[in-house]
Amino acid sequence: MKAFTQHKGLAAPMDRANVDTDLIIPKQFLKSIKRTGFGPNLFDELRYLDEGQPGQDNSARPLNPEFPLNFPRYNGASVLLARDNFGCGSSREHAPWALDDYGFRAVIAPSFADIFYNNCFKNGLLPIALDEQVVDQLFEEMYAQEGYELTIDLEKQQVIKPNGETIDFEVDEFRKHCLLNGLDDIGLTLEDADAIRAYEARRREQAPWLFDSVK
Amino acid sequence: MAGQTLYDKLWQDHLVKSREDGTALIYIDRHLIHEVTSPQAFEGLRLAGRKPWRRDSLVATPDHNVPSETAERAAGVAGIRDEISRIQVQTLDENCKSFDVVQFGINEPGQGIVHVIGPETGATMPGMTVVCGDSHTSTHGALGALAHGIGTSEVEHVMATQCLIQKKMKNMLVRVDGELGPGVTAKDVVLAIIGKIGTAGGTGYAIEFGGSAIRGLSMEGRMTICNMAIEAGARAGMVAVDQVTLDYVKDKPYAPKGSQWDAAVENWSRLHSDDDAVFDAVVELRAEEIEPQVSWGTSPEMVAPVSALVPDPAKEADAGKRTGVERALEYMGLDAGQKITDIKLDRVFIGSCTNSRIEDLRAAAAVAKGRRKADSVKQVLVVPGSQSVKAQAEKEGLHSVFIDAGFEWREPSCSMCLAMNADKLGAGEHCASTSNRNFEGRQGYGGRTHLVSPGMAAAAAIAGNFVDVREMADAGESA
Numbered sequence: 001m002k003a004f005t006q007h008k009g010l011a012a013p014m015d016r017a018n019v020d021t022d023l024i025i026p027k028q029f030l031k032s033i034k035r036t037g038f039g040p041n042l043f044d045e046l047r048y049l050d051e052g053q054p055g056q057d058n059s060a061r062p063l064n065p066e067f068p069l070n071f072p073r074y075n076g077a078s079v080l081l082a083r084d085n086f087g088c089g090s091s092r093e094h095a096p097w098a099l100d101d102y103g104f105r106a107v108i109a110p111s112f113a114d115i116f117y118n119n120c121f122k123n124g125l126l127p128i129a130l131d132e133q134v135v136d137q138l139f140e141e142m143y144a145q146e147g148y149e150l151t152i153d154l155e156k157q158q159v160i161k162p163n164g165e166t167i168d169f170e171v172d173e174f175r176k177h178c179l180l181n182g183l184d185d186i187g188l189t190l191e192d193a194d195a196i197r198a199y200e201a202r203r204r205e206q207a208p209w210l211f212d213s214v215k
Numbered sequence: 216m217a218g219q220t221l222y223d224k225l226w227q228d229h230l231v232k233s234r235e236d237g238t239a240l241i242y243i244d245r246h247l248i249h250e251v252t253s254p255q256a257f258e259g260l261r262l263a264g265r266k267p268w269r270r271d272s273l274v275a276t277p278d279h280n281v282p283s284e285t286a287e288r289a290a291g292v293a294g295i296r297d298e299i300s301r302i303q304v305q306t307l308d309e310n311c312k313s314f315d316v317v318q319f320g321i322n323e324p325g326q327g328i329v330h331v332i333g334p335e336t337g338a339t340m341p342g343m344t345v346v347c348g349d350s351h352t353s354t355h356g357a358l359g360a361l362a363h364g365i366g367t368s369e370v371e372h373v374m375a376t377q378c379l380i381q382k383k384m385k386n387m388l389v390r391v392d393g394e395l396g397p398g399v400t401a402k403d404v405v406l407a408i409i410g411k412i413g414t415a416g417g418t419g420y421a422i423e424f425g426g427s428a429i430r431g432l433s434m435e436g437r438m439t440i441c442n443m444a445i446e447a448g449a450r451a452g453m454v455a456v457d458q459v460t461l462d463y464v465k466d467k468p469y470a471p472k473g474s475q476w477d478a479a480v481e482n483w484s485r486l487h488s489d490d491d492a493v494f495d496a497v498v499e500l501r502a503e504e505i506e507p508q509v510s511w512g513t514s515p516e517m518v519a520p521v522s523a524l525v526p527d528p529a530k531e532a533d534a535g536k537r538t539g540v541e542r543a544l545e546y547m548g549l550d551a552g553q554k555i556t557d558i559k560l561d562r563v564f565i566g567s568c569t570n571s572r573i574e575d576l577r578a579a580a581a582v583a584k585g586r587r588k589a590d591s592v593k594q595v596l597v598v599p600g601s602q603s604v605k606a607q608a609e610k611e612g613l614h615s616v617f618i619d620a621g622f623e624w625r626e627p628s629c630s631m632c633l634a635m636n637a638d639k640l641g642a643g644e645h646c647a648s649t650s651n652r653n654f655e656g657r658q659g660y661g662g663r664t665h666l667v668s669p670g671m672a673a674a675a676a677i678a679g680n681f682v683d684v685r686e687m688a689d690a691g692e693s694a
């Protein structure tokens with residue numbers, strides 16, 4: 001997995017609450033059997049004026065001029081500012097894949113849906129939950145100032161504003177460790193293979209029917 | 216010390232190791248697989264040279280991309296017209312073969328929506344931990360299991376290690392006491408719950424559904440409720456094991472038999488929250504107060520009783536919510552203050568892992584019997600959740616009731632729940648749907664979804680607009 005240590009990048013808005021993963025990446029693109037290539041279809045229904053199809057040449061499609069990510073000023077953005085309950089709905093990991101593929105490295109919101117939040121960490125994308133007032137403030141400053149860049153320091157657990165002001169954020173120890181070092185958590189879990197086998201042996205005694213095979 | 220909740224017990228039973236950083240390794244008993252969220256996980260295993268830790272814990276079936284239309288379906292995988300869908304289903308086939316995973320293939324008797332076939336085959340059982348790369352895995356919690364949806368990286372992790380890295384969630388009890396009125400179903404209960412606590416109300420919690428109204432539900436009804444726990448933000452929903460559970464599980468093909476059954480029943484008898492268990496949050500509803508529900512917006516919390524009016528955003532005090540309501544009404548093409556019963560339908564969808572079990576089809580058929588769909592309704596799809604539901608419905612003659620009413624009787628699949636196969640709404644079309652998500656574009660680009668129970672969907676198909684199913688004679692015997 002891609003490591004995340006420090007990142008400085010342009011902030012862009014996704015200014016609505018309850019953005020669901022259907023909106024982040026619509027279902028027709030879930031037919032892909034790959035992990036990459038979802039970026040051009042991130043927020044597809046908001047970003048373009050027509051209905052997108054997998055395998056299409058997206059550069060020929062009509063862009064929605066009212067959608068902020070299409071504004072020249074947000075070109076090259078890598079930090080997404082969002083609202084409450086971002087990433088709700090379906091468990092599709094295609095949502096963080098699409099955000100990552102587009103170029104986002106971090107998402108800042110007052111709250112995230114559980115599965116989405118979890119999925120981000122597996123893909124080197126950092127979700128940062130901050131107080132609602134703090135997020136409001138960031139939105140205001142971003143709207144007011146073109147080229148508004150945020151620096152994110154995972155080691156220090158801080159978001160640093162253009163004026164140098166810092167905002168602390170919380171992140172789970174284990175997730176932070178994995179993300180900082182780009183660790184594959186399967187490898188880590190397999191270090192506990194003996195504990196898993198011991199559990200299985202114990203459990204097989206108590207509840208042997210759980211180990212019967214199907215079909 | 217306070218007693219344990221059902222969730223505490225299931226967690227404890229599956230704890231392999233607590234780590235110092237507050238996470239834990241939780242052992243997974245059953246891992247369900249479908250074609251959409253698994254290809255990248257199998258690919259990951261292959262690239263790392265890994266094998267599934269316990270291949271007999273895996274059960275796969277294709278459901279999202281498979282055609283519901285009988286003629287297209289008859290030719291099997293090779294007959295799927297949409298090439299990209301076909302490749303995805305073929306990839307599942309190939310992965311199951313090369314990793315020696317049990318699969319109920321496209322037209323085999325066990326095939327169906329993963330969350331329908333798990334319980335009905337006994338592949339998912341009380342006391343299990345169940346995962347699937349699908350957020351509606353919470354469905355299986357109805358059996359008294361700890362079941363939740365995971366992402367594709369976690370699918371790979373569970374395949375490789377049989378464990379999930381988890382932090383313990385908080386406990387929430389949603390208690391519904393009293394007796395449901397006739398014609399009011401599990402779907403109405405869960406929509407009313409989501410309307411009350413909101414789509415993020417359960418974030419960070421495992422929800423146990425309890426109270427006399429929940430205990431009074433059949434297993435199918437309990438599955439409908441747990442299915443939508445995720446729509447309230449909770450990864451897991453569950454119901455305690457009782458006699459209804461045991462009667463349901465007994466004699467399922469993969470349920471334990473003979474002395475194993477007795478041992479299992481004894482083991483499962485503790486799968487309920489202790490009387491002195493402490494919950495971090497408790498939400499209470501009265502069953503008598505719940506009416507048939509209809510969602511009017513673009514989030515499952517945007518729901519109202521059928522007798523109500525579409526809300527007026529101007530009356531919403533919170534600015535954020537006000538814009539949310541305004542945007543939803545615009546997308547849905549509805550006016551503030553209009554009657555829900557004045558909403559006209561273009562299509563009706565009866566199906567999905569929320570409401571495609573035999574009891575759901577019986578409820579819809581009870582309404583449709585001897586009636587015809589309204590001419591203004593272009594299409595009414597009835598899509599059974601599994602091959603076995605389909606066979607049972609045909610045995611009972613339900614399919615004839617539907618066909619006589621002008622409905623279309625289709626093949627088991629997710630179908631118009633998310634429109635990955637050919638079944639879709641056109642832009643601007645209103646649909647009465649028994650599925651679980653009314654997000655923008657969920658059932659087709661620009662489509663407008665209204666979530667309802669199977670009886671309400673059938674009633675809307677007949678009338679052409681929403682009606683209170685209780686006002687239609689013969690409705691309501693099957694709750």
Ligand code: SF4
Pocket residue numbers: 278279328329330349351567568569628629632633650651
């Ligand atoms: S029926 Fe709908 S919600 Fe259920 S698994 Fe299929 S697509 Fe997902």
